[in-house]
Amino acid sequence: xxxxxxxxxxxxxxxxxxxxxxxxxxxxxxxxxxxxxxxxxxxxxxxxxxxxxxxxxxxxxxxxxxxxxxxxxxxxxxxxxxxxxxxxxxxxxxxxxxxxxxxxxxxxxxxx
Numbered sequence: 001x002x003x004x005x006x007x008x009x010x011x012x013x014x015x016x017x018x019x020x021x022x023x024x025x026x027x028x029x030x031x032x033x034x035x036x037x038x039x040x041x042x043x044x045x046x047x048x049x050x051x052x053x054x055x056x057x058x059x060x061x062x063x064x065x066x067x068x069x070x071x072x073x074x075x076x077x078x079x080x081x082x083x084x085x086x087x088x089x090x091x092x093x094x095x096x097x098x099x100x101x102x103x104x105x106x107x108x109x110x111x112x
Contacts (some may be wrong), residue, residue: 030061
């Protein structure tokens with residue numbers, strides 16, 4: 001697009017990504033919107049329209065991420081833990097009586 005020119009065609013494509021696109025399409029559209037704003041040379045009305053669309057795309061993508069996070073938490077809860085990382089990182093805790101070396105810790109609680 002020419003600087004200062006209309007951006008209607010670009011807006012239509014990016015709005016389609018917002019309404020019917022996948023998460024990846026929305027992120028790609030958001031990156032394109034940001035790039036277009038950074039390029040400059042836009043009329044004030046076009047800049048505002050792009051900014052508004054960018055905020056809508058960001059909000060939609062954030063909602064998708066939050067929904068996915070909730071789903072992961074639900075799946076983790078179904079498996080007996082509400083912390084998905086707890087299954088991945090099973091470090092010994094001070095209550096385990098271990099210091100991480102695989103042997104029982106028979107020393108007192110002094111830090112040195």
